[in-house]
Amino acid sequence: MAENYDIKGMVEKIKALRKNAEELKKISGGIPAVESNADRILANVKMLEIDISDAAEILDE
């Protein structure tokens, strides 16, 4: 399973997740339910960045 991973593809999707969650917050007009849940999503996005994106950057160097 994991041998088939596509690091570059994952990095792009993780970037898109961050962008979407941040945009969601922006257009929420401050609705607490949206802002708080978007913040939690962003915390998980950060874990994906630590797990995948940060390593990808080093592997590229």
Added chain:
Amino acid sequence: MNSSEYWNPILETLPREKLRQLQFKKFKEIFTWAYEKSRFYHKLYSDAGMEPGDLKTYEDIRKVPKMEKAMMRTAQGEGKDPFPYGDILSVPLEKVTAYRQTSGTTGQPVYQADTWQDWEYSTEAYAYALYAQGYRASDRIFLPFGYNIFIAFWAYHYAGEKLGCEVIPGGVLNTEARILKMQELKATAMGATPTYVLGMAETARKMGIDPPKDLFIRKITVAGEPGGSIPATRKRMEDAWGAKVYDQVGSTEIGHWGWECRYQSGLHVNEAFYLVEIEDADTGEPIDEPGRRGKMVVTTFNRMAQPCIRFDVKDLIQWNSRQCDCGRTFRLLDGGIMGRADDITKVKGVLLSPTAIEEVVRDIPQLSNEYLVVVTKKGDIDNITLKVEILPEYKNDEAAIRTVLVDQLRVKTNLGYNIEFHEYESLPRSQSKSRRFQDQRPKQH
């Protein structure tokens, strides 16, 4: 490489030179963050004449001033704002979502702030451990522990959920009720301190329940005490439960930085999340070679509310020369936490390792799981008393057991002891972290 071994094969098998590059990059990031956001770290580094631009090579990390627990206490002391975290806090107070604190064993507790993202980080780090130990979504985890203001087992719970396991919080139940609930629900794994793992098995047997036969626990993660890395204690636990026992280490200020994988070759340091340095306890010289014991200095890379950078923990550890069969590139430690580098364990001028005492006691089958070490001082002379319990069926073998104990303790610790035999079940039992080392010598200032 068998990728099903790993929570994250990319980080866990990163070539060593890439891992080092990653560590340097992350160190610079957390250093810069702390320098800019925390009054405590800004002053610490400014006073030393350091700023982020000074970190040019990996070796420059060693120029960064270390931080100690006493400094954290001062930074938080006397109701400093933002209360109660004071100068060390690096995010606005309203971003803090969790409070925990250290146990205060060595003084006033340190208050620990975490944002939700910080907590995700701790949980993620623990998920690496549980996955490496063979936990999977099919596991039903029982936690015989009452969560509270201390960090213990909170991350185990959340990481279990993250892996998709079913987590049963057994907090408010007493030991008997926990055992019955474990049996009723056919729990397959649990996390506890070594003391409690052994105590629970004893209680189960008294209830007529033989854990290997009558319960379903096949994996146990232990933390909070060194027992998981002491072969004799691990064997007692594994025999008592018919389960594999894995050690896990961490602390409130650092997080969950080390764990055993299912090959049980020693503690892996999660080097993608933490930088563990070892240095000579007297000279501060870095130790990179295996087999040489030194003081641990740790950095947590992505915990942002209350950064932990070059924390001088004062625990003694040493690198293992082995490469684990699991294929991870994370380095291994030999023998877990081996003691403390401060005076707390210096007796008769010798560094006393409580883990060495435990190894001797737990290796003698005629003794119970409990023991107590009491250090006193008469005049200028330190005295060590070791209190042990002899199992009722071996009461007549006291003289022979005493000889073995004295000889083995002399070999393993280079010290002499007064041995006291106590009735079985007369020494104090604990449900969490045991305090088996009591230093009753007057404090010197």
